[in-house]
Amino acid sequence: LKEQDIRSHEAMDRYLALVREDCRRLVASGRALERCACPACESSASTLQFTKDGFEYATCDRCDTLFARTRPAFDDLRTFYADSTATRFWIDEFFRPFAETRREKIFRVRAEYVAQCFGLDPRWLVGDIGAGWGLFSQELRARWPASRYVAIEPSPEQAELCRQAGLEVICAPLEEVGIHRGDFDLLVAFELIEHLHDPAVFMRAAARLLKPGGRLLLTSLNGQGFDIQILWERSRNIYPPCHLNFFNPDSLGLLLGRCGLAVEEASTPGRLDWSIVEGMIEREPGSAGRFWDLVARRTSESGKAELQDWIRRHHLSSHMQVLARRDGVR
Ligand SMILES: [Zn+2]
Numbered sequence: 001l002k003e004q005d006i007r008s009h010e011a012m013d014r015y016l017a018l019v020r021e022d023c024r025r026l027v028a029s030g031r032a033l034e035r036c037a038c039p040a041c042e043s044s045a046s047t048l049q050f051t052k053d054g055f056e057y058a059t060c061d062r063c064d065t066l067f068a069r070t071r072p073a074f075d076d077l078r079t080f081y082a083d084s085t086a087t088r089f090w091i092d093e094f095f096r097p098f099a100e101t102r103r104e105k106i107f108r109v110r111a112e113y114v115a116q117c118f119g120l121d122p123r124w125l126v127g128d129i130g131a132g133w134g135l136f137s138q139e140l141r142a143r144w145p146a147s148r149y150v151a152i153e154p155s156p157e158q159a160e161l162c163r164q165a166g167l168e169v170i171c172a173p174l175e176e177v178g179i180h181r182g183d184f185d186l187l188v189a190f191e192l193i194e195h196l197h198d199p200a201v202f203m204r205a206a207a208r209l210l211k212p213g214g215r216l217l218l219t220s221l222n223g224q225g226f227d228i229q230i231l232w233e234r235s236r237n238i239y240p241p242c243h244l245n246f247f248n249p250d251s252l253g254l255l256l257g258r259c260g261l262a263v264e265e266a267s268t269p270g271r272l273d274w275s276i277v278e279g280m281i282e283r284e285p286g287s288a289g290r291f292w293d294l295v296a297r298r299t300s301e302s303g304k305a306e307l308q309d310w311i312r313r314h315h316l317s318s319h320m321q322v323l324a325r326r327d328g329v330r
Pocket of ligand 1: 038039040041042043062063065251
């Protein structure tokens with residue numbers, strides 16, 4: 001799998017430029033940025049790593065989470081997502097042209113993972129948080145037709161797409177869902193928690209909606225992952241006000257633990273780390289350092305595939321996946 005299979009570099013550049021403009025507007029509007037403690041362990045001891053578009057990114061001295069320690073207030077962030085040129089562009093130009101490839105290469109793989117973990121259709125209530133177009137639920141429904149699916153999607157535009165796909169829809173952020181308390185057998189949230197103003201509020205809300213013993217499946221960016229560690233402040237995966245939290249498998253476990261959820265399985269099934277670094281080297285030679293320039297030039301395709309495989313197996317990919325279980329009555 002290559003980065004260009006699921007997103008075009010040109011669209012990504014344009015999207016990031018739009019986000020930067022929105023970000024400048026946000027900072028220039030005088031809306032105060034809030035200073036926050038580590039979103040994983042709540043420690044207030046952190047070390048500044050770099051500043052990007054007016055936001056300070058720091059690592060937690062205790063758990064090594066990389067996070068924006070200055071960030072917009074919850075309502076300002078919500079306004080940004082509801083009403084920004086960048087968000088519209090992301091849906092229409094960035095996601096839409098690649099929706100079918102993403103369905104096949106990403107969401108189908110996840111649905112297969114879930115079906116493999118939990119067997120034949122267990123007739124569960126499944127909640128797809130930040131469902132987007134509902135691609136995951138559709139893929140899982142093809143495998144588990146007797147289960148029931150609820151898309152929890154705050155964007156009215158995307159909620160409508162989920163409705164058209166025949167999913168039940170709650171058009172709200174998870175933090176505001178008032179029904180189905182203690183009803184869900186499985187909740188999933190893909191590429192979502194890196195965006196959150198306060199991930200602990202989100203995790204507690206998820207725990208409340210789950211049955212005791214119910215599962216939460218998350219994917220997110222791993223701050224200790226290959227392309228993020230190599231590119232660091234140059235990483236195009238790190239951009240405010242969207243990507244604010246970069247947990248690592250251990251620190252995400254800390255966060256889940258203090259919200260009543262226990263990790264069952266953590267892995268980094270990423271397939272794009274090398275492709276992302278190589279793409280950056282092609283655009284900006286030298287940006288990843290001398291050694292990786294050499295690898296990009298000299299190593300065979302199979303050698304690069306082996307490298308990616310090694311990164312994945314040793315929990316060093318910047319794409320991580322965690323399956324957690326709600327504590328409580330067994
Ligand atoms: Zn921490």
